Amino acid sequence: MKEVVKGFRKIVYLSFPPEVSGRPVVCNLTRLFDLSFNLLKADISPRHEGTMTLELTGLEEDFHKGIGYLKENGVRITPVAHKIFRNEESCIHCGICTAMCPTDALILEASDRTILFDVEKCSACGMCTRVCPVKAMTLDLDDNK
Numbered sequence: 001m002k003e004v005v006k007g008f009r010k011i012v013y014l015s016f017p018p019e020v021s022g023r024p025v026v027c028n029l030t031r032l033f034d035l036s037f038n039l040l041k042a043d044i045s046p047r048h049e050g051t052m053t054l055e056l057t058g059l060e061e062d063f064h065k066g067i068g069y070l071k072e073n074g075v076r077i078t079p080v081a082h083k084i085f086r087n088e089e090s091c092i093h094c095g096i097c098t099a100m101c102p103t104d105a106l107i108l109e110a111s112d113r114t115i116l117f118d119v120e121k122c123s124a125c126g127m128c129t130r131v132c133p134v135k136a137m138t139l140d141l142d143d144n145k
């Protein structure tokens with residue numbers, strides 16, 4: 001029998017309108033869709049628009065069902081990959097950011113001493129944007145278009 005691997009993993013950025021902020025929609029992802037979540041960043045307060053960066057893990061099929069459920073409940077969703085950018089012309093491959101990056105999204109490629117950026121691993125923590133000497137990394141979490 002084919003083994004089912006729950007290896008799908010994606011980091012998403014969520015915006016909650018005030019009327020959704022107090023509801024347990026994220027907890028329901030586990031209960032209803034068997035998804036695990038790792039809260040990477042949150043700014044939630046009652047009666048105000050809230051935001052959350054979540055790492056979701058589970059079956060890809062369940063991930064899409066869970067995202068559909070969040071949307072049905074008024075949550076706006078953006079893949080974090082659409083929020084972080086590296087200006088490839090500005091980056092001088094100094095490597096400072098690799099020491100700060102908690103998810104290994106920025107790593108040294110030993111063969112040519114360049115710094116690789118894997119946006120799929122990025123949790124949008126923003127650390128690299130603070131340390132980059134040439135401001136090559138930018139993070140846009142101000143809106144959720």
Ligand code: SF4
Nearest residue numbers: 091092094095097132
């Ligand atoms: S700190 Fe900035 S310039 Fe240096 S490797 Fe990282 S992104 Fe490139």
Ligand code: SF4
Nearest residue numbers: 101122123125126128
């Ligand atoms: S924002 Fe920068 S430091 Fe943070 S996880 Fe993404 S690439 Fe790494």
